[in-house]
Amino acid sequence: MILINCPYCGEREQSEFTNGGEAHVIRPKDPDSLNDKDWGQYVFYRSNPKGIFYERWVHSHGCRKWFNAVRDTSTDTILKIYKLTDNKPDISEFQSSLKSPSGEPAVGSGNFAVKK
Amino acid sequence: MKKKYSILSLIKNAFSNNENWEKMWESPEPKKGYDVIIVGGGGHGLGTAYYLAKEHGIKNIAVIEKGWLGGGNTGRNTTIIRSNYLWNESAHLYDHSVKLWENLSEELNFNMMFSQRGVMNLAHNEHDIKEMKRRISANRLNGLDTQWVDTKQIKELVPIMNTENLRYPVLGAAFQPRGGVARHDAVAWGYALRSNEMGVDIIQNCEVKDIKTDNHKVQGVNTSKGFIRANKVAVVASGHTSVLAQTAGVRLPLQSRPLQALVSEPIKPVINTVVMSNAVHAYVSQSDKGELVIGAGTDGYNSFTQRGGYDVIEETVRAIVELYPIFGKMKMLRQWGGIVDICPDASPIISKCEVKGLYFNCGWGTGGFKATPGSANVFAHTVAKDEPHKINEAFNLERFSNGRLIDEHGAAAVAH
Numbered sequence: 001m002i003l004i005n006c007p008y009c010g011e012r013e014q015s016e017f018t019n020g021g022e023a024h025v026i027r028p029k030d031p032d033s034l035n036d037k038d039w040g041q042y043v044f045y046r047s048n049p050k051g052i053f054y055e056r057w058v059h060s061h062g063c064r065k066w067f068n069a070v071r072d073t074s075t076d077t078i079l080k081i082y083k084l085t086d087n088k089p090d091i092s093e094f095q096s097s098l099k100s101p102s103g104e105p106a107v108g109s110g111n112f113a114v115k116k
Numbered sequence: 117m118k119k120k121y122s123i124l125s126l127i128k129n130a131f132s133n134n135e136n137w138e139k140m141w142e143s144p145e146p147k148k149g150y151d152v153i154i155v156g157g158g159g160h161g162l163g164t165a166y167y168l169a170k171e172h173g174i175k176n177i178a179v180i181e182k183g184w185l186g187g188g189n190t191g192r193n194t195t196i197i198r199s200n201y202l203w204n205e206s207a208h209l210y211d212h213s214v215k216l217w218e219n220l221s222e223e224l225n226f227n228m229m230f231s232q233r234g235v236m237n238l239a240h241n242e243h244d245i246k247e248m249k250r251r252i253s254a255n256r257l258n259g260l261d262t263q264w265v266d267t268k269q270i271k272e273l274v275p276i277m278n279t280e281n282l283r284y285p286v287l288g289a290a291f292q293p294r295g296g297v298a299r300h301d302a303v304a305w306g307y308a309l310r311s312n313e314m315g316v317d318i319i320q321n322c323e324v325k326d327i328k329t330d331n332h333k334v335q336g337v338n339t340s341k342g343f344i345r346a347n348k349v350a351v352v353a354s355g356h357t358s359v360l361a362q363t364a365g366v367r368l369p370l371q372s373r374p375l376q377a378l379v380s381e382p383i384k385p386v387i388n389t390v391v392m393s394n395a396v397h398a399y400v401s402q403s404d405k406g407e408l409v410i411g412a413g414t415d416g417y418n419s420f421t422q423r424g425g426y427d428v429i430e431e432t433v434r435a436i437v438e439l440y441p442i443f444g445k446m447k448m449l450r451q452w453g454g455i456v457d458i459c460p461d462a463s464p465i466i467s468k469c470e471v472k473g474l475y476f477n478c479g480w481g482t483g484g485f486k487a488t489p490g491s492a493n494v495f496a497h498t499v500a501k502d503e504p505h506k507i508n509e510a511f512n513l514e515r516f517s518n519g520r521l522i523d524e525h526g527a528a529a530v531a532h
Contacts, residue, residue, distance in 0.1 A: 001425045019417035019418075021418075036518060040516045040517035045368075046369075046371060048372055049359070050372075073419050075421065100340075101325060101363055102323060102353070102360060103325075
């Protein structure tokens, strides 16, 4: 279980929160002008990186407020938490712990056999 | 040379303390190029190699695995096999698989320990009953053997179940007698053994770092053992499929999440079928060793850590103890997590894509093990012929733009 530092309530267990998937997905301004493929991209396709991931959380069993987080999905380390009104932090602020796209990080992986 | 296993070979090797068993497959260095490279040495990937060699005469194949064979989700699931899915497309796909499971031990001359002990899906409320009866009707129209069993029949099949004295009483169940469990390692090893005999190179401890494409055509893969050229690349890397697809510039509608399972200390036989419950989120079966095999749910967020949160286990174990008070004092031996790739409609993708020569078999989410032989069989057809088999035609990538989704959130059972 990971701890999440709610910007309004402080650090709580992850089970108090609900994940809202990828952050900064913008609804197309003029959906009628999109073809099926582009609309499908908006509805069904989300980033799924191993490494740095921008995501939304809501403190369901707390203040019930939404906020954004940057998390390394290969280790579950939360790198930054920011409010919805804050700007999207630049990816260059964060360092990925991965040596290769599908590789395992030095710490945090449950897959010990492939760790180098 | 074809390796045969029999009672005689067992006795013979018992005399030498089982230390002189021949190696089941070679571990060669990769060649410069192959006709087909399969990324991912789990059951689906090795099976694909087997059917490509056996049914389509393509033998210049490499299966590249970053860890060890069957060490990903093939070795991390709860080994449940069933085909009671709602929609025609899924019923055909999963039943194709169950039919292959039924003869697999004989076909590969390798014991799959496939045990058709039945799979039961419990109903806990009026909605469950209606939804399950609808699914049973759909299944029967597709020729599947699913049937409704009432509480009395459930008690006869599983005497240890608490059906009344709990918050969500057990009101009945959908039961598929042809469902069951199999040995998870055996399917990977069996396919590896027989495909290796037909000339397939199995390369372990070799990570595919990226897929090289040129002008929308696949060129090969960069690996930790260098570049390997290939005419066709088939990616069967479960949770990591979307990561690899990204390196070829292909976006897939997948989200990777940890899915956990746990086993208890071994006990004498108490439960001789597989019982699943979507509503209270518990499923359990008993392995031949006597351990209870319990499946938990997925974590609520994307992750590649192969661990999963403790609260997810707690929720499952709570439901198990309420359903089976007899398990209340049992100790759990092991817990583990695997990274599953979940599709928006809880159905897999077995498809080619916009890059020529690049194929994906992914999105199996929380229920890929049951489909191993069927998925491998139709995927081999897709790779060999560059067009889908009739059975996997509907499981294409286009469905996420034309809207022909195959929504199996109900039949995919727990964890979605």
